[in-house]
Amino acid sequence: MKKYRIFSLICFFLTILAYSQKVDTIATIGELKDERNVKLQVDKDGRKYYWDDKLQAKIYTEENGDKLIEMDEIKLINKPHFNNQLDRNYYDFLNKKLFRVYPLFVNALEQYRNLQTDLEKVNEDDRRAYARKRQNELADRYEASLRDLTETEGQVFAKLMNRATGKTVFTIIRDLRGGWSAFWWNLKGKAANIELKREYNPYLNRDDEFIESLLLSNWNYGYLTPYPGYKDFKVKKSVD
Numbered sequence: 001m002k003k004y005r006i007f008s009l010i011c012f013f014l015t016i017l018a019y020s021q022k023v024d025t026i027a028t029i030g031e032l033k034d035e036r037n038v039k040l041q042v043d044k045d046g047r048k049y050y051w052d053d054k055l056q057a058k059i060y061t062e063e064n065g066d067k068l069i070e071m072d073e074i075k076l077i078n079k080p081h082f083n084n085q086l087d088r089n090y091y092d093f094l095n096k097k098l099f100r101v102y103p104l105f106v107n108a109l110e111q112y113r114n115l116q117t118d119l120e121k122v123n124e125d126d127r128r129a130y131a132r133k134r135q136n137e138l139a140d141r142y143e144a145s146l147r148d149l150t151e152t153e154g155q156v157f158a159k160l161m162n163r164a165t166g167k168t169v170f171t172i173i174r175d176l177r178g179g180w181s182a183f184w185w186n187l188k189g190k191a192a193n194i195e196l197k198r199e200y201n202p203y204l205n206r207d208d209e210f211i212e213s214l215l216l217s218n219w220n221y222g223y224l225t226p227y228p229g230y231k232d233f234k235v236k237k238s239v240d
Contacts, residue, residue, distance in 0.1 A: 026098070057222065079217075080209050094156070094207070099224075101153050104226050105160040112172075154194050159211055162200040163233050169196040196217050201235050 040048045047059040082088040119127045151159075158169045165172065171197070198205075201214035218224040 037235065050219065073201065078215055080206075091210050091214070094152075094210050095218075097150070097153050097156050098211065098214050098218070101149075101157045101160070102224055105164075106225075108157075109161065109164050109227055112161075144226055151193050155207075158194060159200045159208060164227060164229065168199055170195075 018056070040050050042048055043058070049060045052059050063200075080091070082091065110226055119130070121131070159174065162168050167175075199207050200211075202208045215224070219226045
């Protein structure tokens with residue numbers, strides 16, 4: 001039952017994917033360009049590099065042939081302090097979950113933003129009917145690939161959406177389907193250990209600190225492609 005509730009939660013967000021095509025959001029170092037086919041530039045330290053448009057990064061080649069990726073707009077934060085080996089293992093565990101969920105999240109975010117633009121052109125009644133229609137279409141199309149997502153993966157997905165939109169899962173559901181529906185979705189989320197109202201905050205939440213560190217590291221090394229607007233994320237370091 002818990003997996004079904006998780007599927008229902010993520011399925012709602014992905015109503016906006018019913019007519020979209022799957023895109024590859026993971027860029028690995030092995031996919032970098034062949035330097036023989038690009039124009040090399042020289043940085044202020046005299047090192048040669050080329051610019052990769054997809055990664056929005058400078059690509060350097062070390063003497064041993066390894067690639068070094070430097071993104072000007074991404075600042076790596078230090079890895080969190082690990083209290084013990086279990087802590088470190090959990091960090092690695094979250095990284096695996098992030099890699100599984102990230103392509104799904106980037107697709108959902110793109111379509112959510114497109115949907116928000118479209119909904120500005122219709123009245124409230126049409127908006128709700130449209131959202132319901134898309135949800136039913138998605139349930140038929142994506143159930144097989146989503147039913148096996150775990151509670152942790154569902155929570156990571158919710159955190160990423162909050163980071164990118166500034167809205168919690170609860171708020172997004174409320175805006176698209178009304179406050180009463182959001183109340184019931186919140187109950188379902190609690191039953192599946194997914195906190196729909198909690199805001200993403202790497203300074204106040206240990207899991208969020210891990211996820212933020214993993215995001216920045218993977219973006220910096222080119223293992224994940226930053227989503228549009230990734231640098232707009234702002235959060236308070238402390239609460240009043």
